Amino acid sequence: MNKRIKFPSDRPIAPWRRRFLTLLALVLIIVLVPLIYLAARFLPDRPVTYANIEDHFKYGSTGGERESGFPYWIWRALPQVCASHLPDNGAPRSYEAFGLVYEPGKDLPIGVMQRRHLGIDRVFLNCAVCHHSTVRDKPDAEPRVYLGMPAARLDLMAFERFMFNCAADERFRAEYIVPEVERLAGGLNAFDRYVVYPVAIGLMRERLLMLKGRLNITLNGVEWGPGRVDTFNAAKILFNIPLDRLPEHELHGAADFPSVWNQRSRQGMQLHWDGNNTKVEERNKSAAFGTGTTPATLDIDAIGRLEEWMRDVKAPPYPYPINKDLAGRGAALYKQYCVSCHGANGQDFTGDKVGQVTPIAEIGTDRGRLDSYTYELAVNQGTLYAGYPWRFQNFRKTYGYTNMPLDGIWLRGPYLHNGSVPTLRDLLEVSWRRPRVFYRGNDLYDPIKVGFVSTLAEEKGRKYFRYDTSLPSNGNLGHEGKAYGTSLPPADKDAIVEYMKTF
Numbered sequence: 001m002n003k004r005i006k007f008p009s010d011r012p013i014a015p016w017r018r019r020f021l022t023l024l025a026l027v028l029i030i031v032l033v034p035l036i037y038l039a040a041r042f043l044p045d046r047p048v049t050y051a052n053i054e055d056h057f058k059y060g061s062t063g064g065e066r067e068s069g070f071p072y073w074i075w076r077a078l079p080q081v082c083a084s085h086l087p088d089n090g091a092p093r094s095y096e097a098f099g100l101v102y103e104p105g106k107d108l109p110i111g112v113m114q115r116r117h118l119g120i121d122r123v124f125l126n127c128a129v130c131h132h133s134t135v136r137d138k139p140d141a142e143p144r145v146y147l148g149m150p151a152a153r154l155d156l157m158a159f160e161r162f163m164f165n166c167a168a169d170e171r172f173r174a175e176y177i178v179p180e181v182e183r184l185a186g187g188l189n190a191f192d193r194y195v196v197y198p199v200a201i202g203l204m205r206e207r208l209l210m211l212k213g214r215l216n217i218t219l220n221g222v223e224w225g226p227g228r229v230d231t232f233n234a235a236k237i238l239f240n241i242p243l244d245r246l247p248e249h250e251l252h253g254a255a256d257f258p259s260v261w262n263q264r265s266r267q268g269m270q271l272h273w274d275g276n277n278t279k280v281e282e283r284n285k286s287a288a289f290g291t292g293t294t295p296a297t298l299d300i301d302a303i304g305r306l307e308e309w310m311r312d313v314k315a316p317p318y319p320y321p322i323n324k325d326l327a328g329r330g331a332a333l334y335k336q337y338c339v340s341c342h343g344a345n346g347q348d349f350t351g352d353k354v355g356q357v358t359p360i361a362e363i364g365t366d367r368g369r370l371d372s373y374t375y376e377l378a379v380n381q382g383t384l385y386a387g388y389p390w391r392f393q394n395f396r397k398t399y400g401y402t403n404m405p406l407d408g409i410w411l412r413g414p415y416l417h418n419g420s421v422p423t424l425r426d427l428l429e430v431s432w433r434r435p436r437v438f439y440r441g442n443d444l445y446d447p448i449k450v451g452f453v454s455t456l457a458e459e460k461g462r463k464y465f466r467y468d469t470s471l472p473s474n475g476n477l478g479h480e481g482k483a484y485g486t487s488l489p490p491a492d493k494d495a496i497v498e499y500m501k502t503f
Helices: 015-042 053-059 074-079 156-168 174-185 190-215 231-238 282-292 302-314 325-336 370-372 373-379 490-500
Strands: 113-117 120-125 131-133 144-147 357-359 398-402 437-440 464-468
Touching: 015 464, 053 113, 053 302, 074 190, 113 282, 120 282, 156 190, 174 190, 174 302, 190 231, 231 373, 282 302, 282 490, 357 373, 357 437, 370 398
Parallel strands: none
Antiparallel strands: 113 120, 131 144, 357 398, 437 464
16 A cells, blocks of 8 residues: 655644745735835836927926925915915916916916926926017917027016925915915815825925025016016025125126027037036036936936027027018118128028127126126036036126027017117117116017017006116117117118018
């Protein structure tokens, strides 16, 4: 008779061992399942990207959300929770109050990017927020979006003040924000309601109040108004330069947002309003700091896509009728007075002085932006991206303003580096004949004087920004005299403006 061989597995499991294995399995489930959930929830880092480059310019991530991003649902909730801090300008209770533009079907405005990071969707401003705006042909017409033009409607100072004042408000707490988030999101699970969002609100409040303390001086001076920003006084904070110890003349550097078309043709020119860099790629990476990036968080591939697009994207053509005979006469006058500094036309940038700095003593325009960019700041910028192949090497202090090419000039008003002259036709007048006070932020177009309507203080409840040229950094002097065409007869000035419509 064959005997059955017994294996260890045939032996009965002792009760104590069975209880131990059961307990071990329960412990593993209790520990591992939450760990797997937390890892799946908080480890992914997924930017929102777009195959279409124009959509990516408008909404695509550049990496700034990692360091500076606001939780998406909190961002959505704040105009409701902090409605009392929104500008009283007749705009809806949303970020439209700051001139941000919403396209149909979009829940984020143009210039706001998104990324899944640290367990939640986070948003922040991207490059497009400063480089797009809208145009209306008539008061009741639908606005058209133009990419690459200066953000003539964006009031960045008002936006920053709103975020800081909201963070300092007693309502910036979980008991006020979470219910609004829950309403907007259609509900929250218990983990989000009692853990994630209360923690996110606390961290966001702490960071905003820290930034408020550091930026307070820049936000309590002369109002920038729509379409302008004081870039480099804010940059000084990055290098711990104490703004409260700087001389008064360095603290007023507001200037218009620039256009970003035809960057390939600008390579090697002196860039920024004061010509402090000749390298387009450095200028772009410097600007990316304004989108919340740091050297460690900058998405080089995403920035590279945008750079490649901006190298050759063209300015939109002027969409209104042009008097060809008048423009033809204006071409000869433009060649006599303007070509040397600004190029042959909107596509041909050749000229003896194009992209070069004209000394402040010669150009005579407001020197606030020039004085705000100091030698000390230029030296400090040379330390940025230290250890990276793209370390900054080309920032320099200059002593004047750059002669810019005029591609798409019809979309770049108001004019001069600080936006102190509302239309091209006004710019051809001597300074005492230019408007001393006008209104910014309107997208209603003036095809006669070329620029945006600047005489309306209010339109259908929407209030526009009052720009006073007597305030620091707002002066409208300069770019005048025989060499600049301001002494020409009115008919000749009209002809030059008509020709520049072809740019």
